[in-house]
Amino acid sequence: MQVRDSKDFLRVQKEQRGGLQRRMLFLAAVVSLTLFPGFLAAQTNSGTSNSQTSKKAGSKNPLCVHKCSSTQEAVYDLKNETYTGETVRGPKTIVAKNLNILRYNYTASSKVTFSQPPDLWSKLTGLASPQSEQGGTVPQKTATPTAAEKALTQKATAAKAANVKPGVGAKVVAGNQPKYSAAVLTMNDKIQKAVDEAQQAIDQVNAETDGFDQPLHDELTAVAVAVKAQVVKANTATDNVAAGGQELLSFLKAVDASSTYDGITKELSSDSKFMKGVNAEWPASSDIVNLKQAADLRKTRLASIQTDLSSKQASLTASLMTAERDLYAAREAVNEVPLQVANPTKDDQDLIDADGKLVAKMLGLVGTSNEQLKGYGNLVSWGVSVNDGLETALSSLDTTGSGYKAFQQAQASLSDWQQQMLKVKSAWDLHSAPGADQSLHPDPFVMRFSGNCDYAFSTTKQTAITLTAVDQLPDKSAAAPATVLSVTIECASPFTVSAGVAFTSIPSREYAIQPVATPPNSTTTTNQFVFTANSNFHPVVIGMVSARLCEPNEKVSYHLSFGMAGNFNSQNAGGSSAEFLIGPSLALFRTMFITPGLYIGKKTVLADGFSVGSPVPPNVTTVPLQSSYKPAFGLAITFTKP
Numbered sequence: 001m002q003v004r005d006s007k008d009f010l011r012v013q014k015e016q017r018g019g020l021q022r023r024m025l026f027l028a029a030v031v032s033l034t035l036f037p038g039f040l041a042a043q044t045n046s047g048t049s050n051s052q053t054s055k056k057a058g059s060k061n062p063l064c065v066h067k068c069s070s071t072q073e074a075v076y077d078l079k080n081e082t083y084t085g086e087t088v089r090g091p092k093t094i095v096a097k098n099l100n101i102l103r104y105n106y107t108a109s110s111k112v113t114f115s116q117p118p119d120l121w122s123k124l125t126g127l128a129s130p131q132s133e134q135g136g137t138v139p140q141k142t143a144t145p146t147a148a149e150k151a152l153t154q155k156a157t158a159a160k161a162a163n164v165k166p167g168v169g170a171k172v173v174a175g176n177q178p179k180y181s182a183a184v185l186t187m188n189d190k191i192q193k194a195v196d197e198a199q200q201a202i203d204q205v206n207a208e209t210d211g212f213d214q215p216l217h218d219e220l221t222a223v224a225v226a227v228k229a230q231v232v233k234a235n236t237a238t239d240n241v242a243a244g245g246q247e248l249l250s251f252l253k254a255v256d257a258s259s260t261y262d263g264i265t266k267e268l269s270s271d272s273k274f275m276k277g278v279n280a281e282w283p284a285s286s287d288i289v290n291l292k293q294a295a296d297l298r299k300t301r302l303a304s305i306q307t308d309l310s311s312k313q314a315s316l317t318a319s320l321m322t323a324e325r326d327l328y329a330a331r332e333a334v335n336e337v338p339l340q341v342a343n344p345t346k347d348d349q350d351l352i353d354a355d356g357k358l359v360a361k362m363l364g365l366v367g368t369s370n371e372q373l374k375g376y377g378n379l380v381s382w383g384v385s386v387n388d389g390l391e392t393a394l395s396s397l398d399t400t401g402s403g404y405k406a407f408q409q410a411q412a413s414l415s416d417w418q419q420q421m422l423k424v425k426s427a428w429d430l431h432s433a434p435g436a437d438q439s440l441h442p443d444p445f446v447m448r449f450s451g452n453c454d455y456a457f458s459t460t461k462q463t464a465i466t467l468t469a470v471d472q473l474p475d476k477s478a479a480a481p482a483t484v485l486s487v488t489i490e491c492a493s494p495f496t497v498s499a500g501v502a503f504t505s506i507p508s509r510e511y512a513i514q515p516v517a518t519p520p521n522s523t524t525t526t527n528q529f530v531f532t533a534n535s536n537f538h539p540v541v542i543g544m545v546s547a548r549l550c551e552p553n554e555k556v557s558y559h560l561s562f563g564m565a566g567n568f569n570s571q572n573a574g575g576s577s578a579e580f581l582i583g584p585s586l587a588l589f590r591t592m593f594i595t596p597g598l599y600i601g602k603k604t605v606l607a608d609g610f611s612v613g614s615p616v617p618p619n620v621t622t623v624p625l626q627s628s629y630k631p632a633f634g635l636a637i638t639f640t641k642p
Contacts, residue, residue, distance in 0.1 A: 072553070074487065079256055082484040089554060090491035091453040094465055096484075097446045098257035102264070102424055104469040106484075108449060115460040115493075183340040184348045187333045191355045194330040198323035198362045202369045205316055209376040211305040212383060220298070220386050227291060227390050230283040234397050234407075237280040241410045244277020245474065248417055252473055257445045261428050264421045278414045282407055285399050292394045295387055302384045309380055316373055324366045331359045413474050451489030461491040494548040498593050500638030502542040502565050502581055506601040506630055509534045510569070511623045513616050527616040529606055529623060540565040540601075544638050546585050546593055559585040561595045563636055567602065577602045577627070581634045591640050599634025602627045 074088045079098035088094075099106060180188070247267070251274070255263045267274045334356045341348055396403045427444035430436060442448075451463045467485040512532045515525035544563035551557035563581040583597015606612070607626035 076485055076487075078484055079258065082482070084483060084486045086485075086487040088451075088487060088489055090451045090461070090463065090489040092451045092489050094449040094451060094485075094487050094489070095446060096449075096467055097443075099445050099447060100255065100257055100260070100469075101445060102255060102260055102420060103252045103472060105472055106447060107468045107470065108447065109466050109468070110449065111464045113462045113464075115462075179345065179347060180351060181341045181344065181348050183337055184344070184351055187330075187337045188351060188355055190333050191330040191359055194323070194326040195358060195362050197326055198366050201316070201319035201323040202365055204319060205369045205373050208309065208312055208316060209372060211308065212302075212376065212380050216298075216301075216383065217379070220383055223291065223294065223390060224386060227393050230287065230291070230397055231393055233281070233283050234403065237282050238403070238407050240273070240280040241277040241407055241414065244274045244280075244414050245410055247273040247277075248414065249473065249475060260424065260445070264425050268418070268421055268425070274414065274418075277411065278418050280407075280411060282399075282404060283397055288394055288397050288399075292391070292398070295391045295394060298383075298387050299391065302380065302387055306380050306384055309377060313373065313377060317370070320366055320370045320373070324363065324370075327359055327363050327366065331356070331363070334359060417474070451491075453491035460493045463489040463491075465489065492590075496546045496548070496559070496587075496590075496593075496640055497543065498546065498638035498640045499541075499543045500593075500636060501539045502563065502595075502599070502634055502636035503537060503539055504565075504579070504581075504599045504601055504634045505536065505632045506599065506603050507534065507536045508538040508567070508569065509604060511604075511606060511612070511625065513620075513623060516613075529610050529612055529614050529616060540567050540579065542566075542581060542636050542638065544581070544585075544593065544595065544636060546587070546595075548587075555589055557587045557590065559587055559593065561585040561593065561597070561636075563595065563638070565601070569604075579629075581636055583634075593636070593638045593640075595636040595638070597634060597636075599632045600629050601632065601634075603630040 072091070073093045073095045074086075075095045075097060076083050076086075077098050078096055078100075096106075251263055251267055266272060269275065270279075334352060337348075337352050338344065344352070395401055398404065424444055427441070430441040431438070431443055433441075447467070449465045449467075451465065453461060465485070465487050466483055468481050469484045470481045471479045510532045512530055513527050514530045514532075516528040516530065518524055518526040518528075542563045542565035544561050546559035546561040549558045549560055561581075561583060565579040565581065567577050567579050569577070579599065579601035581595065581597055581599045583595050585593045585595040587593050604625050604627045606614075607624040610616075610624060
């Protein structure tokens with residue numbers, strides 16, 4: 001387009017300026033009406049190297065603060081891994097999933113810190129100023145009478161039955177009796193004396209061995225069997241609890257979140273070793289008390305028998321030995337009589353034979369009585385020993401004993417684990433039930449930690465979340481507490497400083513006084529006011545402070561921004577000046593800001609009524625300029641510091 005004169009030039013400039021303004025207004029409408037709603041509806045997922053992130057539906061209010069109350073989640077799978085030193089941009093909900101809540105007790109802690117607010121004004125003026133250059137004991141089994149002891153008792157009983165006074169079959173009495181020789185009568189007297197002495201000793205032994213009778217023996221034997229049954233029951237209960245504890249340990253060491261529910265269901269079944277331990281039964285306290293009381297009474301009785309026997313056993317043994325010695329002497333007398341009587345009569349011979357048999361029988365009875373006395377002593381000792389053993393066993397079965405306490409402690413531990421299993425199972429059943437309200441019945445294997453960005457408006461907030469797992473294995477192999485997750489949620493200040501370039505529709509013009517041919521194409525010149533630079537669309541350096549209004553995701557956010565631009569001009573263009581832009585911003589990736597809005601800048605025109613093309617009076621040597629702030633449309637593209 002050719003410009004013929006100054007008026008034509010002004011007309012062309014006006015048309016170009018009007019066209020540029022129309023194009024910029026159209027661009028603003030596109031940004032405001034198309035880009036913003038489009039990004040507002042955008043839903044994106046983002047992630048980190050060690051976590052997965054997901055996004056849930058947020059608020060429908062486009063003017064909300066800090067992510068429109070939407071919830072982004074950073075998900076950490078703790079099944080086979082731990083995470084430390086993680087940093088995520090907030091607001092975020094930290095989700096720890098696949099927790100082994102049966103074996104470990106998880107404890108969460110958080111710490112919030114705030115940074116000092118930035119000096120926004122100095123940063124802004126530094127960017128826009130024209131001067132700038134720019135992370136149990138098992139109970140012992142009681143003994144029962146042995147076969148030898150039973151035989152000993154039977155022998156003693158038989159001996160007592162056999163020790164019946166034999167009498168003297170050939171005792172000489174007055175009257176019509178046979179006639180004996182003097183030597184035979186002397187022998188008979190000696191034998192009668194020895195027999196009477198032996199019988200007296202035997203009678204004494206019989207009298208002293210009546211204390212420990214058969215009923216007492218039978219009672220001890222029966223009680224020993226009963227106590228043994230209680231011991232077996234206690235041992236079985238102890239074994240079941242121990243087996244249940246071993247199975248529990250094996251289960252806890254092998255279980256993880258994905259197999260916890262099925263594993264718990266199996267352990268809680270009635271035929272599992274774990275449940276047999278939980279349901280194990282110790283002998284009834286009342287039975288043990290009754291047996292103990294009977295044992296105490298027997299102990300007193302047996303002690304009395306043993307004391308009495310001990311005080312008399314020596315004299316009884318001595319009497320038997322004396323009787324046995326005298327019987328041997330009598331037998332010698334029987335053997336010597338035939339030598340003393342040359343022609344014994346039939347009566348003599350019958351008496352000699354009868355006395356010989358009597359002595360032999362009495363020797364046998366004395367020997368049996370001696371064995372009876374020894375057997376009785378052993379029997380009493382056996383009874384005392386058995387009763388003491390029963391008392392020891394019963395003491396171990398008593399509820400005050402160490403055996404029961406160890407059993408009770410182990411079973412209580414199993415019962416506690418049973419309750420934990422039932423609690424976990426119930427929580428999962430409620431969570432997984434059809435139509436279950438997930439907010440009322442959350443996943444028991446998941447923990448959530450909210451890291452919001454509600455804070456003092458000009459600070460940066462950091463929320464450090466730490467999840468610690470304490471191993472609850474019921475033995476000494478449990479590991480020390482360990483940090484399985486440490487994440488820092490960082491919420492940047494809602495104010496961001498960026499710098500870049502702005503475009504404005506306020507023209508940038510530079511004036512000068514130059515000679516112009518008058519009329520055109522003539523050789524005559526006249527000094528006139530002319531443009532040496534005229535731009536209806538020009539960039540300016542700008543620094544902006546943006547206040548975040550909403551951040552639906554990590555790719556797009558919405559801000560309200562204020563910027564200060566530096567318009568660097570020569571004196572003939574009105575000089576350098578600070579200019580301003582205010583409007584909404586669309587931030588991409590928290591780095592690039594696109595801001596259309598109201599631009600307030602200086603417009604410089606000729607003063608004193610002069611215009612371009614006006615002749616310059618002789619007394620005017622410099623261009624008279626007038627500058628004033630005017631509103632216009634502006635568009636800024638700025639970037640944060642990398």
